[in-house]
């Protein structure tokens with residue numbers, strides 16, 4: 001099996017970009033070590049602060065954010081970073097060619113119950129000079145140079161794309177090394193599995209309710225087949241499952257926060273996952289447009305998300321266009 005270092009060296013990936021991916025992977029090994037020690041490392045519970053989006057920060061949100069920030073600052077080709085846990089963009093090396101956005105710990109509510117979480121990242125290019133600005137980051141997702149995640153599960157996995165398919169690596173603690181376990185991910189176009197937080201049913205817009213209600217009618221309903229449901233409450237784990245065996249994931253707009261377009265963040269969650277899903281042959285939409293075509297207006301922007309197996313995503317989007 002190919003190691004990550006060998007893969008990055010042999011592939012046509014820009015060598016500076018390869019160094020950014022390698023840096024991210026190594027930093028996530030440290031986050032994983034903390035996670036594995038759990039309570040013993042004193043990392044569980046709340047940090048007692050809220051992030052810019054008004055969400056309570058877990059200790060590990062802060063720890064993972066700081067580890068990634070310092071690692072990326074030490075990477076000469078990184079010009080700046082933006083994180084879900086930082087109020088503003090952070091400058092790194094003014095001459096760098098890359099901007100990195102990340103969700104340091106996705107699925108934070110799972111930390112305290114010893115369940116799956118992950119780190120999601122996206123790499124953008126920049127030709128600007130001088131102090132880094134938020135405006136440089138506001139690029140549509142289709143322009144991402146790379147995107148991926150590390151899943152901290154029973155095994156730790158690195159999944160990424162540089163625009164030529166999606167590959168998966170598994171961390172081998174015995175060799176202390178990442179080994180390629182899936183060369184090219186292929187996402188089946190059809191599925192019988194969906195992921196949504198069903199408890200929000202009464203808050204969804206009518207098209208999403210109609211779509212999910214038809215899935216629930218199963219073989220007796222208009223879809224003519226029975227669907228299964230899964231919800232890990234960590235997008236990273238739900239998307240990983242979909243890349244492994246297909247499915248549809250959605251976090252739609254809902255009326256609990258009517259002025260908020262969605263819960264998930266465009267730059268840290270929707271764009272990187274959108275690139276991965278598309279590169280594996282799937283689709284990624286809001287309820288009306290392709291996610292990767294959105295022109296971001298601000299770094300912490302939120303969007304509704306529907307992604308996964310191509311035919312199922314198209315079907316869900318059609319309910320919104322009726």
Ligand SMILES: O=P(O)(O)OC[C@H]1O[C@](O)(COP(=O)(O)O)[C@@H](O)[C@@H]1O
Pocket residue numbers: 055084103105106107108109197233234235236251263
């Ligand atoms: O608790 P809910 O509303 O089901 O939301 C779960 C969703 O929230 C998120 O955890 C948000 O991510 P963070 O933990 O990074 O804030 C998604 O990963 C997940 O899909």
Ligand SMILES: [Mg+2]
Pocket residue numbers: 103105106107235269
């Ligand atoms: Mg998240």
Ligand SMILES: [Mg+2]
Pocket residue numbers: 061084103104105106107108
């Ligand atoms: Mg997070």
